[in-house]
Amino acid sequence: MTIRHTTDSFRASLLNEQDFTLSFELVPGRGSGGKRLDAILQFAEECKKDGRITALSITDNPGGHPALAPTSLGLDIQALGLAPLIHVSLKDKNRNMAESQLFECHRHHLLNLLVLSGDYPRYGFHGQAKPVFDLDSPQLLTLIHRLRQPLPLEKGAPGSLMPLPAMDFMAGCVVSPFKTTEAEQRFQYTKLLTKIWAGADFIVSQLGFDINKYQELLNFCRDNSVRQPVLASVFIPSIKVAEMMHQGQVPGIIFSKTLLHTMREEAKHPDQGEEARLIRGAKMVAVLQQMGYAGVHLGGNNLSFVKVAFLLDQAEYFRKTADLQELRHEVDFPFPQTWYMRSQSLDSLASRQRPSLRFRINQQIHDEIFTPSGFLFPVAKKVCLGVDRNRQARRLFSWCEQLLKIIFFRCRSCGDCTITEANYLCPQSGCPKKMINGPCGGSLHGFCEVYPGERVCFWVRVYQQNPAAHLDSKSPTPLPPKDWALQGSSSWINYFTERDHHKKDG
Ligand code: SF4
Numbered sequence: 001m002t003i004r005h006t007t008d009s010f011r012a013s014l015l016n017e018q019d020f021t022l023s024f025e026l027v028p029g030r031g032s033g034g035k036r037l038d039a040i041l042q043f044a045e046e047c048k049k050d051g052r053i054t055a056l057s058i059t060d061n062p063g064g065h066p067a068l069a070p071t072s073l074g075l076d077i078q079a080l081g082l083a084p085l086i087h088v089s090l091k092d093k094n095r096n097m098a099e100s101q102l103f104e105c106h107r108h109h110l111l112n113l114l115v116l117s118g119d120y121p122r123y124g125f126h127g128q129a130k131p132v133f134d135l136d137s138p139q140l141l142t143l144i145h146r147l148r149q150p151l152p153l154e155k156g157a158p159g160s161l162m163p164l165p166a167m168d169f170m171a172g173c174v175v176s177p178f179k180t181t182e183a184e185q186r187f188q189y190t191k192l193l194t195k196i197w198a199g200a201d202f203i204v205s206q207l208g209f210d211i212n213k214y215q216e217l218l219n220f221c222r223d224n225s226v227r228q229p230v231l232a233s234v235f236i237p238s239i240k241v242a243e244m245m246h247q248g249q250v251p252g253i254i255f256s257k258t259l260l261h262t263m264r265e266e267a268k269h270p271d272q273g274e275e276a277r278l279i280r281g282a283k284m285v286a287v288l289q290q291m292g293y294a295g296v297h298l299g300g301n302n303l304s305f306v307k308v309a310f311l312l313d314q315a316e317y318f319r320k321t322a323d324l325q326e327l328r329h330e331v332d333f334p335f336p337q338t339w340y341m342r343s344q345s346l347d348s349l350a351s352r353q354r355p356s357l358r359f360r361i362n363q364q365i366h367d368e369i370f371t372p373s374g375f376l377f378p379v380a381k382k383v384c385l386g387v388d389r390n391r392q393a394r395r396l397f398s399w400c401e402q403l404l405k406i407i408f409f410r411c412r413s414c415g416d417c418t419i420t421e422a423n424y425l426c427p428q429s430g431c432p433k434k435m436i437n438g439p440c441g442g443s444l445h446g447f448c449e450v451y452p453g454e455r456v457c458f459w460v461r462v463y464q465q466n467p468a469a470h471l472d473s474k475s476p477t478p479l480p481p482k483d484w485a486l487q488g489s490s491s492w493i494n495y496f497t498e499r500d501h502h503k504k505d506g
Pocket of ligand 1: 430431432433434435438439440441442443447448449450456457458459
């Protein structure tokens with residue numbers, strides 16, 4: 001009973017509009033014990049005694065490296081009487097493993113989850129690990145939402161006659177309001193709406209240092225009737241981590257030269273700038289509380305609980321005594337040439353750039369063949385249904401289709417084509433994480449997390465094909481996960497026979 005109570009304390013705090021919810025991010029390292037884990041558990045014990053932090057979140061193989069599984073540390077945290085917030089990332093588990101993890105979490109009453117696509121896998125045993133990304137975050141949120149109801153399994157699945165018990169998860173999602181380019185930022189927000197549609201219960205922002213961007217996230221939620229509580233991430237980096245962030249070594253993090261310069265100056269102090277960093281964090285917490293955030297998700301490397309308690313004391317002091325408008329300027333470190341939503345009517349690509357020629361040609365062809373009102377639709381459908389009846393003809397047809405699509409779209413023959421939804425670019429060959437519902441959070445200044453400074457993020461290219469599409473109110477419904485049974489088969493036949501994502505129960 002105690003365990004249920006502690007888990008629910010995070011939920012209760014988030015749902016109580018009067019509460020300012022505090023969570024703190026723990027990063028378990030590689031291995032099952034040792035000094036690092038002892039320090040984490042010590043931190044958790046002190047946290048419990050202090051009582052201000054409601055949840056301790058636990059990362060899932062952060063940075064794409066192997067680490068202790070978050071459920072394992074989550075149980076330790078829970079045993080100490082604190083609410084764990086388990087990160088569930090999708091970089092190194094397929095949909096079945098993800099579902100297994102959900103069962104495991106539910107069995108142990110680890111009900112608070114933070115869903116993310118995750119950093120691209122990096123170093124592992126004998127080299128770089130294979131990236132999985134079988135689901136993306138909206139798809140996992142959809143699965144979680146489905147598990148919340150006592151539904152029977154899909155027809156034909158083993159044990160499908162037996163409904164699963166309802167699993168009362170509280171699932172959060174992540175958004176970055178700190179992107180510096182229009183394409184990245186707009187996609188972050190459209191994907192946020194998709195995650196909300198898929199069932200996200202709360203939102204955690206990426207960490208950042210641009211106060212106007214923090215404000216924009218709240219404005220966006222208000223303007224789009226998003227009522228889920230939003231936690232702002234506030235991170236206290238050491239000078240070493242600040243240098244790494246500035247160099248773009250931490251996926252998706254924007255860190256300005258001005259802030260780095262300020263920290264370098266602070267580091268000349270005998271305490272190496274520690275107090276100044278904590279005070280800046282405290283000021284940010286006070287400012288974000290006043291701004292209207294439901295809480296703050298704290299983090300920082302090498303922070304003992306004594307330092308966190310100092311930060312929280314100072315935050316309370318500033319909240320009560322300081323001119324918060326003044327403080328806003330003190331903690332605001334925007335990146336130069338950042339694109340803001342508020343400037344959209346002035347310099348937005350979406351309002352001034354026409355769809356590309358490539359997009360227009362492909363759309364015309366697509367509309368004629370694949371939309372029911374198209375001139376060639378009846379013929380195409382008849383041919384595909386006819387070819388589907390004969391194995392040899394089907395193979396030859398698939399081969400011809402794939403040849404054509406490899407030449408024009410760098411097709412990977414997944415058999416469930418989503419190029420229409422990506423402005424006629426193929427996510428399977430274009431995006432290393434194979435995201436089909438919009439970008440991950442890892443891009444930096446328009447470049448892909450996996451090829452920084454080298455390859456433009458696939459979704460930035462998608463945006464550039466037809467920027468104005470983002471001004472229309474599009475359906476936030478996510479595309480379902482791919483059916484791997486279709487790999488190598490004809491996507492045209494699968495479309496007309498409704499085996500692909502257009503199928504009714506998709
Ligand atoms: S192409 Fe974009 S969405 Fe895909 S992995 Fe790179 S940054 Fe993420």
